[in-house]
Amino acid sequence: MNYIFFFLIVISIIVGAVNGRLQEVVNSIMSGAELSVKVAFSLIGIMAFWLGIMKVAEQSGLIKFISKCLKPITKVLFDEIPSDSPAIGNIAMNFTANAFGLANAATPFGIKAMEDLQAENKDKTTASNSMCLFLGMNTAGFQLIPTTVLAVLVGIGYKNPTEIIAPTLLVTTIAFISAIILSKMFQRLYKINKEVQDDKHS
Amino acid sequence: MTSILNLVSLWILPLIIILVLTIGLVKKVPIYEEFTKGAKGGFDVAVRIIPYLVAIIVAISMLRASGAIELLAQILAPVLVKFNIPADILPLMIVRSLSGSGALGIFSDIANSAGPDAYSTKLAAIMLGSSETTFYVLAVYFGAIGITKFRHAVIIGILADLIGIISAVLVCNLMFA
Structure with a gap:
């Protein structure tokens, strides 16, 4: 992430200077920073609502119950977290919300799941295997109906907008499965690296 | 197929909310208190x-x-x-x-x-x-x-x-x- 951050900013300044758009680049620092705060603040209300609902679900034992029901699947995918961890229930809620295109509800569920995964994590600043897997699955963006896309297509007078649903679903499924396989592969690669490092230190 | 999916999309959140609150009440959870605690x-x-x-x-x-x-x-x-x-x-x-x-x-x-x-x-x-x-x-x-x-x-x-x-x-x- 250090390199990506450095790369994005340095490239922007160099290319901006060459293109004669340095002023725009500088202005974008201001507007980008403002946008970040707007995005964060726009989350407060909806985040509070869903965190509230989830607290009730947690206290009544519902989240634990969902976790237990999904045990057979999650034992394979998230093999490092205890199968009765509330993380599983929250992950399930996150995917359900995402699948139905409810991004506003999905984010609080996802953050709650990350907090639960963090509780099982030994190094609090480094991502665990389960976190990388969960985020990999999330960034693949599995969705049953692309609601926003459909809205735009209807807006431009697309005759049969629903014909894109099936191909979109196929593509997102491929990406989703690839993310799971990739994260299982990379997690092994990383483990080897880490052991090498540990050996060096000892 | 699409209309079913749209219907599910519309109903899923309201159903989750009703389900969570009902189970909470049945299990004698003080739902208002816990809701506000979580919302903080x-x-x-x-x-x-x-x-x-x-x-x-x-x-x-x-x-x-x-x-x-x-x-x-x-x-x-x-x-x-x-x-x-x-x-x-x-x-x-x-x-x-x-x-x-x-x-x-x-x-x-x-x-x-x-x-x-x-x-x-x-x-x-x-x-x-x-x-x-x-x-x-x-x-x-x-x-x-x-x-x-x-x-x-x-x-x-x-x-x-x-x-x-x-x-x-x-x-x-x-x-x-």
Whole structure:
């Protein structure tokens, strides 16, 4: 992430200077920073609502119950977290919300799941295997109906907008499965690296 | 099929809310108290992710303002023509993982200028609908719990996006070309 951050900013300044758009680049620092705060603040209300609902679900034992029901699947995918961890229930809620295109509800569920995964994590600043897997699955963006896309297509007078649903679903499924396989592969690669490092230190 | 899915989409949240509150009451959970306790966290989470959002959103805003994305699109254009990918899709491919609002804006542009029957519009729709804004997801979720070393999460996100782009092109070619 250090390199990506450095790369994005340095490239922007160099290319901006060459293109004669340095002023725009500088202005974008201001507007980008403002946008970040707007995005964060726009989350407060909806985040509070869903965190509230989830607290009730947690206290009544519902989240634990969902976790237990999904045990057979999650034992394979998230093999490092205890199968009765509330993380599983929250992950399930996150995917359900995402699948139905409810991004506003999905984010609080996802953050709650990350907090639960963090509780099982030994190094609090480094991502665990389960976190990388969960985020990999999330960034693949599995969705049953692309609601926003459909809205735009209807807006431009697309005759049969629903014909894109099936191909979109196929593509997102491929990406989703690839993310799971990739994260299982990379997690092994990383483990080897880490052991090498540990050996060096000892 | 679609109407069923739309119906489920509409009802899923109300059903979850009713279910959670009813089970809470049945199990004798003080639901109002617990709700407000949980809701308190909303502000904290939103404030906690600000530094991470600023880092990622500023860096990406700068990149978009600099014209680097158009430059990359120009460099890649000759390669993509060979694979039957219209050149106007390129900016969308690049921006998709970086900025959600940016990608939606580009998609609207493509849809409006290419029109409802164009291959570009279909491909762009599939690309946008089938993936997520990887860097936003990483910043928000890791930011919320203070993770700064992302390990393989970044490479998985990028590779999954690439696979998504490639399969979108293949599927679209098969179905609409």
